[in-house]
Amino acid sequence: MKEDIEKLIKEALKSLDLKVNDFVVEHPVDLKMGDYSTNVGIKTGKAKEIITHLEAEPPSGVERMELAGPGFINFYLSKEFFTQSLREIIEKRGEFGKNENLKGKRFFIEHTQPNPFKEFHIGHLMNNTIGESISRIIQANGAEIKTASYHGDVGMHVAKALWKGDYALGAKAFEEDQAAKTEIQEINKKIYEKSDSDINMKYEVGKKKSLNEFEKIYRKLGSKFDHSFFESETAEIGKKLVLDNLGTVFEESEGAVVYRGEKVGLHTRVFLNSDKLPTYETKEIGLAKIKRQTFPFDQSLTITGNEQDAFFNVVEVATGEVFPNLKSKLKHLSHGMLRLPTGKMSSRTSDVITAEELIDKIKKKVKGDEAVAIGAIKYMILRQAIGNDIVFDIDKSVSIEGDSGVYLQYAYARTNSLLEKADAQGLTLNTNSQGQTLRHTHEVEKLLYRFPEIVERAGRDYAPHYITTYLTALAGSFNNFYAHEQIIDSSPESPYRLAIVKAFNIVMKNGLTILGIPAPEKM
RNA sequence: GCCGCUGUAGUUCAACGGAUAGAACAGCGCCGUCCUAAGGCGUUAAUGCAGGUUCAAUUCCUGCCAGUGGCACCA
Secondary structure (H helix, E strand, C coil): CCCHHHHHHHHHHHHCCCCCCCCCCEEECCCHHCCCCECCHHHHHHHHHHHHHHHCCCCCEEEEEEEEECCCEEECEEEEEEEEHHHHHHHHHCCCCCCCCCCEEEEEEECCCCCCCCCEEHHHHHHHHHHHHHHHHHCCCCCCEEEEEEEECCCCCHHHHHHHHHHHHHHHHHHHHHHHHHHHHHHHHHHHHHHCCCHHHHHHHHHHHHHHHHHHHHHHHHHCCEEEEHHHHHHHHHHHHHHEEEECCEEEEECCCEECHHCCCCCCCCEEECCCCCCCHHHHHHHHHHHHHHHHCCCEEEEEHHHHHHHHHHHHHHHHCCCHCCCEEEEEEEEEEEEEEEHHCCCCCCCCCCCHHHHHHHHCCCCCCCHHHHHHHHHHHHCCCCCEECCCCCHEEEEECCCCCCCCCCCCHHHHHHHHHHHCCCCCCCCCCCCCCCCCCCCHHHHHHCCCCCCCCCCCCHHHHHHHHHHHHHHHHHHHHHHHCCCCCCCCCHHHHHHHHHHHHHHHHHHHHCCCCCCCCCC
């Protein structure tokens, strides 16, 4: 539809001999201002001429056009258009909303990254929610995707955890107790060398246990990964690459090997420390190589917390110099922190709150329904632009009104029940407007057909919150429709109203699925 | 000190350079108890400060203020 309008405007401009490149056709915020709107009239200063020209041969599906405000041309779509869009939604079902914008493109998406021997905390939960949703959005835009999680399975945090079998205990002792610190450093060395069979065994058992725990949480969250990578495998590969490029990309400084980010407006970072041991930076280069070998991607996305922004800016440029064919194919998306109001909800075992603890806490508020609890949490994370911190208000997250996951799930569940009842009464859908008395076009109808465009935009901007915003508005309109219409009755309009319910049901389900939010059939 | 991010109704968030800055919650005033009242309608209320660019600035540029993150051998 949008393309049709754009095309006709371009033709109109041509025949009027006007030139303008950057006009837009968009959905106005307010439905009163039409279904589509263009600013081409303002850009050219010839709104009247353009509208006159368009009216001579109006775009199909457009009922009328209006000149408004400082020169906007608003397009109002016809009832037939909405009827047709309902039909399309119902025919496409689970496919409605998908597009082929990124067809043929391969995306490698890395997210979550929990470290073995440490807790899967609410930061990982936030990262996973965003990563999973972005993966699904990109997939809905037609790309081929592979997902991976990357684990820090070597390093001081592991030694701290192995010291007395508990990371928090080890981390505390490491700071406060000199003797413990020495012991932990000793353990760290043994882990690297694999020289102590007792430690080797504890390491293997502990790592396996952690990874199993992570798998359980992924299942609970509805997330799965195609690949797992480990720092223990990236370190050596990275180190070799750094040494191979010493003198060209990297240089020695104060005994360490560094990358001079200043030459590209960034800052210096250490890749090999003065003991010539690889740092995290170097491991990322090794990881890039492994990823490339695993799946030759066109675009790699790494989702992390935004405290790592400066780090990734340098590492991405350095990696691009080591692998010129990866230049500009590495991108990282960062999110803020999930914070709980006033630091309440402390955990007994440590100062971080685990994902499980948060899920259980929310579950208690929703009669133990895990799908609802997970939906509540995920929605709170996805409802706002990634990048900013989230203040997680527990009561708000499980609110049945307005801006919450429960609200969306409920609206969806309700339509299932309605459709079931209609089915039991033998009512069928009717998306054919002929012979129907269509008193008015409902607000919910006016929003339904926009879903594919929302998915497309979300894919372009990596912005799940476009979808949550849309679904919330849609559910609001549906509730309004529901409150004012007798949906199931014996009138001739009933089958058509039912078709609206069916289309809403499909769009809501597809939307929640793309967000990674559970859509319970019943509540 | 340098670099990045953030600053919008009482609160939590929106707004691809466009129209009267949009929602939700809270507040106030109504409707409503036959399909899930786990509902509906109305209403009050905001762009940190000062300049600049533009027909048009929350959005872009400059300075200031406030908050936050990062800045050499951690990840």
